[in-house]
Amino acid sequence: MSDIRKWFMKQHDKGNASAPAKPSAPPPEKPAEKPAQAVQENSGRRKTSKYFAKAAAADTSPKEKVKDPTANKRATARKTREVFLDDDDDVKPSPAKKLHKDEDDDFVLPNKTKKSTPAKPAKKLKNAVGLGVAKHPADDEDESEKEELDHKVVETPVKVGGRGKGGRESGVTAGGRGRGGGRGGFMNFSERKDPPHKGEKEVPEGAPDCLAGLTFVISGTLDSLEREEAEDLIKRHGGRVTGSVSKKTNYLLADEDVGGNKSKKAKELGTTFLTEDGLFDMIRKTMPVKVSPQKDLKKKIGGKAGSSQVKSSPQKHDTKDNQSSSLIKKSSVGSFDKRKSGDGNSLTWTEKYRPKVPNDIVGNQSIIKQLHDWLARWNEQFLQTGQKGKGKKQNDSGFKKAVLLSGSPGIGKSTTAKLVSQMLGFKTIEVNASDSRGKADGKILKGIGGSTSNCIKELVNNEALSYTKDWSKHPKSVLIMDEVDGMSAGDRGGVADLIASIKISKIPIICICNDRYSQKLKSLINYCLPLNFRKPTKQQMAKRLMQIASAEGLQVNEIALEELADRVNGDIRMALNQLQYMSFSQSILEYDDIKRRLLTSAKDEDISPFTAVDKLFGFNGGKLRMDERIDLSMSDPDLVPLIVQENYINYRPASIGKDENGVKRMNLLARVAESIADGDIVNVQIRRYRQWQLSQASTFASCILPAALMHGNREVFEPGERNYNRFGGWLGKNSTAGKNLRLLEDVHVHVLASQESNLDRETLRLDYLPLLLKQLTDPLRVLPKDVAVQKVVEFMDAYSLSQEHFDTIVELAKFQGHPNPMDGIQATVKAALTKAYKQGSSSRHVRVADMITLPGQKKAPKKRIAAMLEPDENGLPEENGDSLLEREEEEEEDSSEKKDADDEIDPDHNQKPQLDLRSDKSKGIQVELDLKINDKPNTKKTPASKPRGSASAGKGGSNSGKRRR
Amino acid sequence: MLWVDKYRPRTLDKIIVHEEIAQNLKKLVSEQDCPHLLFYGPPGSGKKTLIMALLKQMFGPGAEKVKLENKPWKIDAGSRTIELELTTLSSTHHIELNPSDAGFQDRYIIQEIIKDMAKIRPLDAKGKRSFKVLVLNQVDKLSKEAQHSLRRTMEKYSASCRLILCCNSSSRVTEAIRSRCLNMRVSAPTPEQIVKVLEFIGKKENLQLPPGFTARIAAQSNRSLRRAILSFETCRVQQYPFTANQAISPLDWEQYVSEIASDIMKEQSPKRLFLVRGKLYELLVNCIPPEIILKKLLSELLKKLDSELKHEVCHWAAYYEHKMRQGQKAIFHIEAFVAKFMSIYKSFLIATFG
Numbered sequence A: 001m002s003d004i005r006k007w008f009m010k011q012h013d014k015g016n017a018s019a020p021a022k023p024s025a026p027p028p029e030k031p032a033e034k035p036a037q038a039v040q041e042n043s044g045r046r047k048t049s050k051y052f053a054k055a056a057a058a059d060t061s062p063k064e065k066v067k068d069p070t071a072n073k074r075a076t077a078r079k080t081r082e083v084f085l086d087d088d089d090d091v092k093p094s095p096a097k098k099l100h101k102d103e104d105d106d107f108v109l110p111n112k113t114k115k116s117t118p119a120k121p122a123k124k125l126k127n128a129v130g131l132g133v134a135k136h137p138a139d140d141e142d143e144s145e146k147e148e149l150d151h152k153v154v155e156t157p158v159k160v161g162g163r164g165k166g167g168r169e170s171g172v173t174a175g176g177r178g179r180g181g182g183r184g185g186f187m188n189f190s191e192r193k194d195p196p197h198k199g200e201k202e203v204p205e206g207a208p209d210c211l212a213g214l215t216f217v218i219s220g221t222l223d224s225l226e227r228e229e230a231e232d233l234i235k236r237h238g239g240r241v242t243g244s245v246s247k248k249t250n251y252l253l254a255d256e257d258v259g260g261n262k263s264k265k266a267k268e269l270g271t272t273f274l275t276e277d278g279l280f281d282m283i284r285k286t287m288p289v290k291v292s293p294q295k296d297l298k299k300k301i302g303g304k305a306g307s308s309q310v311k312s313s314p315q316k317h318d319t320k321d322n323q324s325s326s327l328i329k330k331s332s333v334g335s336f337d338k339r340k341s342g343d344g345n346s347l348t349w350t351e352k353y354r355p356k357v358p359n360d361i362v363g364n365q366s367i368i369k370q371l372h373d374w375l376a377r378w379n380e381q382f383l384q385t386g387q388k389g390k391g392k393k394q395n396d397s398g399f400k401k402a403v404l405l406s407g408s409p410g411i412g413k414s415t416t417a418k419l420v421s422q423m424l425g426f427k428t429i430e431v432n433a434s435d436s437r438g439k440a441d442g443k444i445l446k447g448i449g450g451s452t453s454n455c456i457k458e459l460v461n462n463e464a465l466s467y468t469k470d471w472s473k474h475p476k477s478v479l480i481m482d483e484v485d486g487m488s489a490g491d492r493g494g495v496a497d498l499i500a501s502i503k504i505s506k507i508p509i510i511c512i513c514n515d516r517y518s519q520k521l522k523s524l525i526n527y528c529l530p531l532n533f534r535k536p537t538k539q540q541m542a543k544r545l546m547q548i549a550s551a552e553g554l555q556v557n558e559i560a561l562e563e564l565a566d567r568v569n570g571d572i573r574m575a576l577n578q579l580q581y582m583s584f585s586q587s588i589l590e591y592d593d594i595k596r597r598l599l600t601s602a603k604d605e606d607i608s609p610f611t612a613v614d615k616l617f618g619f620n621g622g623k624l625r626m627d628e629r630i631d632l633s634m635s636d637p638d639l640v641p642l643i644v645q646e647n648y649i650n651y652r653p654a655s656i657g658k659d660e661n662g663v664k665r666m667n668l669l670a671r672v673a674e675s676i677a678d679g680d681i682v683n684v685q686i687r688r689y690r691q692w693q694l695s696q697a698s699t700f701a702s703c704i705l706p707a708a709l710m711h712g713n714r715e716v717f718e719p720g721e722r723n724y725n726r727f728g729g730w731l732g733k734n735s736t737a738g739k740n741l742r743l744l745e746d747v748h749v750h751v752l753a754s755q756e757s758n759l760d761r762e763t764l765r766l767d768y769l770p771l772l773l774k775q776l777t778d779p780l781r782v783l784p785k786d787v788a789v790q791k792v793v794e795f796m797d798a799y800s801l802s803q804e805h806f807d808t809i810v811e812l813a814k815f816q817g818h819p820n821p822m823d824g825i826q827a828t829v830k831a832a833l834t835k836a837y838k839q840g841s842s843s844r845h846v847r848v849a850d851m852i853t854l855p856g857q858k859k860a861p862k863k864r865i866a867a868m869l870e871p872d873e874n875g876l877p878e879e880n881g882d883s884l885l886e887r888e889e890e891e892e893e894d895s896s897e898k899k900d901a902d903d904e905i906d907p908d909h910n911q912k913p914q915l916d917l918r919s920d921k922s923k924g925i926q927v928e929l930d931l932k933i934n935d936k937p938n939t940k941k942t943p944a945s946k947p948r949g950s951a952s953a954g955k956g957g958s959n960s961g962k963r964r965r
Numbered sequence B: 001m002l003w004v005d006k007y008r009p010r011t012l013d014k015i016i017v018h019e020e021i022a023q024n025l026k027k028l029v030s031e032q033d034c035p036h037l038l039f040y041g042p043p044g045s046g047k048k049t050l051i052m053a054l055l056k057q058m059f060g061p062g063a064e065k066v067k068l069e070n071k072p073w074k075i076d077a078g079s080r081t082i083e084l085e086l087t088t089l090s091s092t093h094h095i096e097l098n099p100s101d102a103g104f105q106d107r108y109i110i111q112e113i114i115k116d117m118a119k120i121r122p123l124d125a126k127g128k129r130s131f132k133v134l135v136l137n138q139v140d141k142l143s144k145e146a147q148h149s150l151r152r153t154m155e156k157y158s159a160s161c162r163l164i165l166c167c168n169s170s171s172r173v174t175e176a177i178r179s180r181c182l183n184m185r186v187s188a189p190t191p192e193q194i195v196k197v198l199e200f201i202g203k204k205e206n207l208q209l210p211p212g213f214t215a216r217i218a219a220q221s222n223r224s225l226r227r228a229i230l231s232f233e234t235c236r237v238q239q240y241p242f243t244a245n246q247a248i249s250p251l252d253w254e255q256y257v258s259e260i261a262s263d264i265m266k267e268q269s270p271k272r273l274f275l276v277r278g279k280l281y282e283l284l285v286n287c288i289p290p291e292i293i294l295k296k297l298l299s300e301l302l303k304k305l306d307s308e309l310k311h312e313v314c315h316w317a318a319y320y321e322h323k324m325r326q327g328q329k330a331i332f333h334i335e336a337f338v339a340k341f342m343s344i345y346k347s348f349l350i351a352t353f354g
Helices: A002-017 A030-045 A050-091 A093-116 A121-133 A141-154 A159-170 A174-181 A227-236 A261-269 A276-286 A293-302 A308-331 A365-383 A389-395 A413-423 A444-449 A452-461 A463-468 A494-504 A538-551 A558-567 A572-585 A591-600 A609-617 A619-623 A626-634 A639-650 A663-689 A692-710 A729-753 A761-782 A785-798 A803-812 A827-841 A881-896 A901-941 A949-964 B019-030 B047-064 B099-119 B144-156 B175-180 B191-204 B213-220 B225-238 B252-266 B270-285 B290-304 B307-326 B330-353
Strands: A215-218 A240-242 A251-253 A272-274 A402-406 A427-431 A477-481 A509-513 A528-532 A651-653 A712-714 B037-040 B067-077 B080-090 B094-097 B132-137 B161-167 B182-185
Touching: A215 A227, A227 A240, A227 A276, A227 A591, A227 A619, A251 A261, A251 A276, A272 A276, A365 A402, A365 A413, A365 A528, A402 A413, A413 A427, A413 A477, A413 A509, A494 A509, A538 A558, A538 A572, A558 A572, A558 A591, A572 A591, A609 A619, A609 A626, A609 A639, A609 A692, A619 A692, A619 A712, A626 A639, A626 A692, A639 A651, A639 A663, A639 A692, A639 A729, A639 B270, A651 A663, A651 A692, A663 A692, A663 B270, A663 B307, A663 B330, A729 A761, A729 A803, A729 B067, A729 B080, A729 B270, A761 A785, A761 A803, A761 A827, A761 B225, A761 B252, A785 A803, A785 A827, B019 B047, B019 B182, B037 B047, B047 B094, B047 B132, B047 B161, B067 B099, B080 B099, B094 B099, B099 B132, B099 B144, B099 B161, B144 B175, B191 B213, B191 B225, B213 B225, B252 B270, B252 B290, B252 B330, B270 B290, B270 B330, B290 B307, B290 B330, B307 B330
Parallel strands: A215 A240, A215 A251, A251 A272, A402 A509, A402 A528, A427 A477, A477 A509, B037 B161, B037 B182, B094 B132, B132 B161
Antiparallel strands: A651 A712, B067 B080, B080 B094
């Protein structure tokens, strides 16, 4: 008994402890709401024993201490936590009590009964359910696991399930908890449940930067906010959200402990845990106190135990700020920071704050160093050694005469090149896309008076000349070829010429491009030292932007700048332009301003259909403007609708709020599916009747409306599936269906050609196929091998089916989840069938050529009479003539003397099977003889390399055969 | 050879099921001129058999000397040339083809082939028939444009060619065409007729038929004679001698569709919808025509459905079937139907049972 109780207690304690970071005043919402719900749900079986609650509360801490030794491994982390626990219990007993009261109801009775009658399985189960009620600890998964194990030995075997259930019953964090109970955290990656109280709480508005300097990590499902909403909320109030827990993290925002890496790490580092309500309170608190909210906050946090990290962090932040501002003063060349934005208007910021020394460049310092080294060593490597240098050059064969800088636009490649050259005292000669860079004329005599390319040639190979003229003051020069991947139509032979230039060059050449893997540069890359610029991190960028902003007298907080840096995708130039633009209208920029601004003018990127669908259906999909949605769905008007159609089912629409039984979602699905179907109809109009003016209507129906209704979080249906949008399945399925249709048509044509029946393709598939399959496979399964094989081959011959058709029929009759029709047929039988069929093939009159052109195969020559069937006097003896003839005779008889036909024909039919066999054989030989003469020249003609050689050979034979008849 | 083909009547005289129609046709043909004909009726009712027998009646055994050809067509359509290939089955007297195979370019085929035939008038001087017959299958699947182009050419070249059109539903053939043809409705055979035919075959094959067995097959055949005979033979392959309560196995695809239907009835959730989509794809990939899937799915669902909902569900099925014909990607429409059904059924269940 004591064991059990201890366990309960612990759970409760932890439940309370999960909110240690809460401000000391009782939270306004939590106590009000939780009991209400719990009462609602538990009222049915409310049998209170009040004494227990009190006892439980009292018991708690000692029990915990007793427990301690078991978890000796994590002593340090625990200590701090324990402090919280005790603190917490002291500070706010009321919610704790209430919680106990509600949740005790369930298990008090079982406990009592348990005392008296230990073995009562049903009760036990219930008991377990009750156990699960306890709010799952937000801090210590490991420990609870251990406890679970302990208890498992002693207690109920149905624990895990019970906990899951319990979680839901408690109604505090319903959905997510069930999963949280199962201790493996890995499923959580793939599916995150809806917040249980989605949209039920009012999101507070606080002072704009009340969370400034604080770093949050969000883990698991929150109580009422979607993760994205929470992120937005924090950022809006000046906080920072990172992906993983580190020392800098101040808070781990979690309403439940899913026991993932984050919480583990957080425990190790002693990070404070914060519930959603706690966060709300934090924000709400700051609202009236607008004067220096940061300090207030700091004080508040400082007062808390175990938040030393937090305390230090804002300070750090301050110092950082100081540092950075001082850094600006130092690093700025001095000319610009005095200038106010008023007189700086003549220059754009991008020009104004172009780095003046290499150290100013944001990020990629190692590459700059490399470039510097390369340039510095160039002369000694290639020039000063002169003739003797060849030996030396071979020593350092890796040293290239040119360098290729690559990276996305706006990250400072050109600037780097120029600055480094300047620093080393090189005179730069820049040639970019605005110059003609075609192949140099043969007449180099024209000299530098000619085209730029000639100029380059001169420059590059004629040292003497370069020393004489203007640049004689600069003994060294460097050629910067900007935008080499832009060498296009106008610059014919440009790259080849550039390579030639590199080979003979006496000055260093720096080539700059955006895409290193461009096809055009494939040859160039071998002659260059490739240096790949990476995008600077947002922190790096934000730092630099901060410097500039403060130099311009613009007040921006760091978070906002990070957001900006994030949005422009590493392009500093763009970030600066945006910043300058915004500075015209306001002098203080907030996170929201930037977000709003960039929502409209995010950097134009190449949007792949997947990103388009991600954005449309993403959590913020509802906030996009209509023209943005159209742009997104028009980015690939063919693929986007297909991807939408493939994935729309997987989204849990954010717009419907709480959806108890999924009806709302199902209704939305139906509506979306209809809209997609409409889109298909419009698409037909566009394609078939070329009504392109409808294309907007089409995207609207097939992308925008579905996205508008369904956007939200994506969930996964099959375990192990990656939670990304799948590629549209329609294309693949359609092509398979097309292939199968052609194969079926092939079978159809053969059946038609066999003259046995006149049917259409649909009938063949729907009605005939099952029986055909039976006739083809059943004998193989049942009868002895030889008989079966013979029977099947005969049947195939009757319908002039080949082995390929056999396979087609088997393939078409396969359904997923149904047994394969070929099951149970032994391999030897199959082999025997193939053999028998091959044997007969020499004597078989292939009556239909492969008229169906399969993709990937050369088209069959046109105007070919593929088959001609003349069941007349000549033809009959050759074909399965005898039987046909017989039948015709029968028919004649029938028609003439219809009345007594039945009596007469019956004996005939009895004989028929045997007759058929015999006649077929003799016929076979006959045909063989006939065909041999004709076949030979034809088979020679057909090229052996043809994929379906046998068929085409037969075709040749058949053609001639037909003609002969 | 399969029994369906083996016992297919080859002349009008031997036709058992639609004896009356056969006799009328015979009379029609014996009087010199023959109008354009439109045969329509459900599958497995004997349209094709009638047509073939009719051709034989008209042209004698010559109509049975058929050659199968994969004809290429090159058509000048203004600025571009369209190349098409189509399988035709032709004798000296008639050409049979399935123009709807050409997809939305079927109208070119129609225009072209009739012109071709009109150009070459049969030289059968002594013969009484100075026209050729063009048999067009699945006319109901022709696009509207093709049907419109058909109606002009039908009149223009009627001197040298006659059309025999064959389709399942006359409602999808435009009024203009219907009025230019002699409409022959070939109704589905009654179960009694089917039983008669089956027993005839059983007698010829010398089979022991337990009483009521053929009736059961007939009942399951959906009044399609072809299907009845085929499943009769399937039973024969599966087990002989027959037993009175032998199971008549449903067709593979029908079974699959009914599985889908029970999947849908069991659970209505996005996950299930996703699963159903996979199964529908499976059917489509296996060349089952989407209209037939939808129809069968509806009838399977109706079996299990509360009568309150039947009307509404039928309405939606018809709605989506119509849309499917206008559209191109059948799966979208079937899926939309399934989603709609799930939505209706789920709300119904919750409204009724809470």
